Amino acid sequence: MSEPTITADEIRERVRALLEQHDPRTTDRLEFLRARFDAGLAWVHFPVGLGGLNTYRELQNVVETELTAAGAPSNNPRRIGIGLGMAAPTILRFGTDEQKRRFLRPLWTGEEVWCQLFSEPGAGSDLAALGTRAVRDGDEWVVTGQKVWTSTAHTARWGILVARTDPDVPKHQGMTYFVCDMTDPGVEVRPLRQITGEAEFNEVFLTGARIPDAHRLGEVGEGWKVAQTTLMNERVAIGGSAMPREGGMVGTVARTWRERPELRAPDLHDRLLRLWAEAEAFRLAGTRLRQQLAVGEPGPEGSGMKLAFARLNQALSGLEVELLGDEGLRYDDWSMRRPELVDFTGREAGYRYLRAKGNSIEGGTSEILRNIIAERVLGLPPEPRVDKDVAWKDLPR
Amino acid sequence: MSTPDLLYSDVENDLRASVRDLLADRCEPAALLARVESGEPYDTKLWRTLGAELGTAGLHVPEERGGQGASARETALVLEELGRSVAPVPFLGSAVLATSALLGTDPEREAAAGLLRRLASGEATGALAVPLSTAPGAPFPQSVRASGDGGLTGRVGTVADAQAADVLVVPATGPDGPALYAVDTGTAGVSVSELVPLDLTRRIADVTLTEAGGRLLAGPERAADALGQALLTGAGLLASEQLGIAEWCLQETVRYVRERYQFGRPVGSFQALKHRLADLWLELVAARAAARYAADALATGNPDTGVAVAVAQSYCATVAVHAAEECVQLHGGIGMTWEHPAHLYLKRAKANEIALGAPGRHRDRLADLVDLPA
Structure with missing residues (x-):
């Protein structure tokens, strides 16, 4: 991007102008959010005309601080996390001008929820093995297959989809990336109940779903490259947000410890302090990572943050159940629900413990992340591969 | 509280380069192994060059008190490099602990001011x-x-x-x-x-x-505060030495497993080893942030220094020991020999775990500081 020229003061001036023209107390929520997007105050690091001001990402804090102080409505980012964290950066990087104009504004305002149609029953860690087929039919593609572990598919208007368009070439080469209309009659979403009792995930069955070629992101056959952008952003979204001390799971357990002295025991105290120090060290590592990004020196540290986040969440939530003793034997509610939000730290200890088990699976398993660190950061050699030069259709499965 | 700077500045990187060059030249492993069993286990010439000539003996001592007028951040950086090379010099005792204790004395008291000048210039140890x-x-x-x-x-x-x-x-x-x-x-x-x-x-x-x-x-x-501040400074900065030890151990182990062939392939291509090294790398990422935060807090007089030091020392001590133990194990038989320098790092890491408060001591302090009572 060209050299940013907007200063923090100019951003404050723009926020003041927005608030003057659209008083949050009297303006409809959606109308305010659309005006905010059009003023370039949605995500300031995005280009002008697409909700941004083409400036440093760090200046977004200025916007958030000012608007929060003014009582402005939020776009409720937790409800639209997949759109904001994964679809948007991918559309920005690979989308046509038309696609950017069509998709980004309602994505950011939350008018349109997004989901991610990547994993399949036969393609988890080995995502490039996926078998959902997209076959060209004039100006359209006809898609048939099954996707799984799809959060928010039941509320989504659009899905980012990777499908196989050429089975005769090695697996990484024959994929194409699309935006799938979740209201198409060929799309069926079924809840997938998980160990917490609720169904945050879904299975998505695609049976002759039709996608116009205008909704393709990137070139035909370049789906893997496009998907890498999504996946890198997913890992940052899961492990990389700024936190105050005791933010997240460690704060929850520390509060229980302080409020419930009758539960304390020496072994638990030692474990809590170890985890507290470790969580603080990784929180500082996140701060350091963002400082490196701010001066334009991104380090490889980002690849590890999600790994650390998963391990700490699991250890801390497990400790909390144990700490609770008799109460840890109980569970708040097993009834089947379909929540709108992905919630790691909500509800009670038993839920948090069970939900945290997903942290080392979703968005790349911890084992795959360790391979990535070992090979891309440390430069260790890959395992011998038997699938690299084999046409996808000839792979054993 | 201002935001801590957890990065390395250009000046700090220049200092690192000079110290690293000196140590690469004058502290190579075979000579080091010979020295530790000789009658002169410390390298006094190296110490003179490092302390007096490069000016690291009084790095965080103000100029008006005879030092370089830098801060604990720069001293921490020297310790990182000394950790990477397990250099046999009395830097911790003289340039960190004794000097920091003297910094807490009355500048008007001639006995203390004079001694601080002599230590900071490297004239005395x-x-x-x-x-x-x-x-x-x-x-x-x-x-x-x-x-x-x-x-x-x-x-x-x-x-x-x-x-x-x-x-x-x-x-x-x-x-x-x-x-x-x-x-x-x-x-x-x-x-x-x-x-x-x-x-x-x-x-x-x-x-x-x-x-x-x-x-x-x-x-x-003044005596109790001066001693307390010296111990706090020492513990906080020792975390940077521990980081340096861990960095050397990871770097050498990665190098070795890429070169060592068994079963017809580099042993570093086996996931069992890769995953251990990935975990160790991740520990270093957090250790670096914790060590930098402690150094920055000591340098700026951050009111959060107590927490910063307790986190850094309890975490980095453990990481250094883990890195050194993995270094020995993943080198296989050669890691167990006297000839390979891995043991020097293991011995330093294990001794450092005890030095200036074992991790459990620092966690006890942390419990008080962050209100997580037993």
């Missing part, structure tokens, strides 16, 4: 006469008594860098309460008895004082 295991926040030591005329009597065990020191900074209890005294080694009534150390590159000694002549550096109004 000092050591802080406390057991190396002493943690910040420990009660003021009672093991040495001072008579009214400054005669010191008592015994202090396992003092780091004592036999390399010209002057000892001795916490003692005098007629008026806690005090710090300067005692010249090699004078009557001072016995420095070298011990066989676990850590071959940092030497320890028992110090016995028998009516030894001491010059008063700080009386009851």
Whole structure:
């Protein structure tokens, strides 16, 4: 991007102008959010005309601080996390001008929820093995297959989809990336109940779903490259947000410890302090990572943050159940629900413990992340591969 | 509280480059192994170049008190490099512990100001006469008594860098309460008895004082704070040395497993090894952030320094030991030999785990500081 020229003061001036023209107390929520997007105050690091001001990402804090102080409505980012964290950066990087104009504004305002149609029953860690087929039919593609572990598919208007368009070439080469209309009659979403009792995930069955070629992101056959952008952003979204001390799971357990002295025991105290120090060290590592990004020196540290986040969440939530003793034997509610939000730290200890088990699976398993660190950061050699030069259709499965 | 700077500045990177060049040239492993069993386990020439000529002996001492006027951030950086090379120099004892204790004395008191100048210039080498295991926040030591005329009597065990020191900074209890005294080694009534150390590159000694002549550096109004601040500074900066140890261990292990072939492939291509090294790398990411935060907090007088040091020392001590243990294990048989330098790092890492408060001590302090009582 060209050299940013907007200063923090100019951003404050723009926020003041927005608030003057659209008083949050009297303006409809959606109308305010659309005006905010059009003023370039949605995500300031995005280009002008697409909700941004083409400036440093760090200046977004200025916007958030000012608007929060003014009582402005939020776009409720937790409800639209997949759109904001994964679809948007991918559309920005690979989308046509038309696609950017069509998709980004309602994505950011939350008018349109997004989901991610990547994993399949036969393609988890080995995502490039996926078998959902997209076959060209004039100006359209006809898609048939099954996707799984799809959060928010039941509320989504659009899905980012990777499908196989050429089975005769090695697996990484024959994929194409699309935006799938979740209201198409060929799309069926079924809840997938998980160990917490609720169904945050879904299975998505695609049976002759039709996608116009205008909704393709990137070139035909370049789906893997496009998907890498999504996946890198997913890992940052899961492990990389700024936190105050005791933010997240460690704060929850520390509060229980302080409020419930009758539960304390020496072994638990030692474990809590170890985890507290470790969580603080990784929180500082996140701060350091963002400082490196701010001066334009991104380090490889980002690849590890999600790994650390998963391990700490699991250890801390497990400790909390144990700490609770008799109460840890109980569970708040097993009834089947379909929540709108992905919630790691909500509800009670038993839920948090069970939900945290997903942290080392979703968005790349911890084992795959360790391979990535070992090979891309440390430069260790890959395992011998038997699938690299084999046409996808000839792979054993 | 301003946002801590957890990065390395350009000036800091330049300093690192000079120190690293010097150590690469003058502290290579084979010579180091020969030295640790010789009659001169410390490299006094290297120490002179590093401390006096490069000016690291008084890096965080203000210029008006005879130092370089840098901060704990730069001292931490030197320690990172000393950790990477397990250099046999009395930097911790002199440039960190003794110097930091003197920084807490009254600048108007000539005995203290003069000694600080001599240590900061590298003209003399000092050591802080406390057991190396002493943690910040420990009660003021009672093991040495001072008579009214400054005669010191008592015994202090396992003092780091004592036999390399010209002057000892001795916490003692005098007629008026806690005090710090300067005692010249090699004078009557001072016995420095070298011990066989676990850590071959940092030497320890028992110090016995028998009516030894001491010059008063700080009386009851300043002595306890000066000592406390020296221990806090030492513990916080030692985290950077631990980071340096861990970095060397990871780097060398990665190099080795890429080169070592078994079963027809580099052993570093096996997931069982890759995953362990990925986990270790991740520990280093957090250790670096924690060590930098402690150094920055000490440099800026951040009110959060206590927490920063307790987190950094308890975390980095463990990471350094883990890295050194993995280094030995993943090198296989060669890692177990005297010839390979891995053991020097393991010994330093394990000794550092105890130095200036074992991790459990720092977690105890943390429990108080962040309100997580037992």
